[in-house]
Amino acid sequence: MLRDPLFAALFWSAVTIGCYAAARLVARRWRSWWTSPLLLTPVAVGIVALSLHTGYADYIRGTHWLVLMMGPATVAFAIPIYEQRALIRRQWPVLLVGVLVGSTLAMSTAFLLADLLGLSHTLQLSLMPRSTSTPFAMSVSSDIGGLPDLTAVFVIVTGICGAALGELVMKLMPLRSSLARGALFGMGAHGAGVARAHQIGGEEGSIAGLVMVLAGLFNVLMAPVVAALMA
Amino acid sequence: MLRNMLRSMGVTLHRSMILQIAVLAGFWAVGEATVRLTHLPLPGGIVGMVVVLTLLGTGHIRPAVVRRGAGWLLAEMLLFFVPAVMAILDHGELMGLVGLKIAAVILAGTVMVMGGTALTVDLCYRWRMRASAPEAGHAA
Structure with missing residues (x-):
């Protein structure tokens, strides 16, 4: 399933946004340096990527649009x-x-x-x-x-x-x-x-x-x- | 008629966060195109920001037109950082001692940068306030 580029893009975007949303909830509940969404989200996404044997190239292909959002944010x-x-x-x-x-x-x-x-x-x-x-x-x-x-x-x-x-x-x-x-x-x-x-x-x-x-x-x-x- | 249409478009823009984000993305696209055409050594987002600042400064757009969209983008900015961090997946070598050393460099360096910058700014600020007499006393 993850071979299909469209499915992979949707999947990795959903994983990233989902982990981020969850990390924000955690950060709101326990406010501390280790609950920063910037720390928890990559760790969670990393665990998913490693367990599915996905490298950076495959991951970023589907989530590059999120990086591009940094432009409008700037x-x-x-x-x-x-x-x-x-x-x-x-x-x-x-x-x-x-x-x-x-x-x-x-x-x-x-x-x-x-x-x-x-x-x-x-x-x-x-x-x-x-x-x-x-x-x-x-x-x-x-x-x-x-x-x-x-x-x-x-x-x-x-x-x-x-x-x-x-x-x-x-x-x-x-x-x-x-x-x-x-x-x-x-x-x-x-x-x-x-x-x-x-x-x-x-x-x-x-x-x-x-x-x-x-x-x-x-x-x-x-x-x-x-x-x-x-x- | 045209004026009414423009006005109702303005009202929609005021209310819709998605539209405001699209407008900001449009300015980013303009910045990106400018950078490509002129080979400026700057990120397109910065050029877009300068364009928006200029338009705000000359009164061509009002901040209310994009304020909610901008607020959302800035509040969720951490999400846009996440995919770049995943580059670490391809750098397993950073997981051991080298990684610890890098963490130490970043930790110590960042504390020095923060302390040094804040101290410099505060000292300059106090010096300027003292130099420019009491009437400008509560500037910041």
């Missing part, structure tokens, strides 16, 4: 950003400095830590763009010589870690402004962080969304420079 960021335009107009220099420092930290910590732990050069390069959202990160990864599909996985793991740890980091630091709280989530955990920041507050969420977009743009622009440094 467009949707225009609304919260537009609604916070007054705050952004007043504070854009601060946000820009945050993105600069954050992006530099993201790339350099990945590079140094991977070096320290003796990971291969390919893994090191694939880890570097992990703090930006998936479409940016994959394009930067291929620019600097990493493996884009591995980078996509690292991006998600970063999102899970960041959304889980963000509040802890937030509590440990005396942050006065919604600006800093939003930047923390947008820079540290891209889309997953933005979703988390929206739960903390509207301003935080919009700032996080903007910082995520700015960080992505900055990384894409800097990719040729980083590639030259790495060569």
Whole structure:
């Protein structure tokens, strides 16, 4: 049955959406880092895929349309950003400095830590763009010589870690402004962080969304420079 | 007559989340086409977002026209991340020690990025507030 491409597409889409819906119910019932739908859904889908001996190529053929939905979702960021335009107009220099420092930290910590732990050069390069959202990160990864599909996985793991740890980091630091709280989530955990920041507050969420977009743009622009440094 | 038709279309758009999502997807398609034609090194979604921001800023569309659709897409965004993670199915080698090392890099790196960014933004913000006198005191 799974040989039929249409059936396979319907089946894997249904499995993915079903697992996601179930994971959301679990997340609503027990709120904790390990109940994040971003962690539970891949684990559940992975168990189904492994037990049916399905590889990534077969899985993604039927579910690629879900990945494409990230496009309209990116467009949707225009609304919260537009609604916070007054705050952004007043504070854009601060946000820009945050993105600069954050992006530099993201790339350099990945590079140094991977070096320290003796990971291969390919893994090191694939880890570097992990703090930006998936479409940016994959394009930067291929620019600097990493493996884009591995980078996509690292991006998600970063999102899970960041959304889980963000509040802890937030509590440990005396942050006065919604600006800093939003930047923390947008820079540290891209889309997953933005979703988390929206739960903390509207301003935080919009700032996080903007910082995520700015960080992505900055990384894409800097990719040729980083590639030259790495060569 | 035409005006009435346009108005009733506007009302439908206001109420229907699916239609609003379709409109946002349309802007994404425009962005994607622009990127293909001009070879811009940007994702199509970002170009679409800039187009929508421009239209909002110049008053050509009102936020209410797509707000519900945008809200839904942003709330369910995690679902769109899931298929990409499944690439791990083809990388069994990451399940052992290498995987643990990668997790350590990501964990430590992310905490540093978050702490560093938030601290920088907060310090800059306080410095600016102090520099720009008391009247702008409660900006954020």
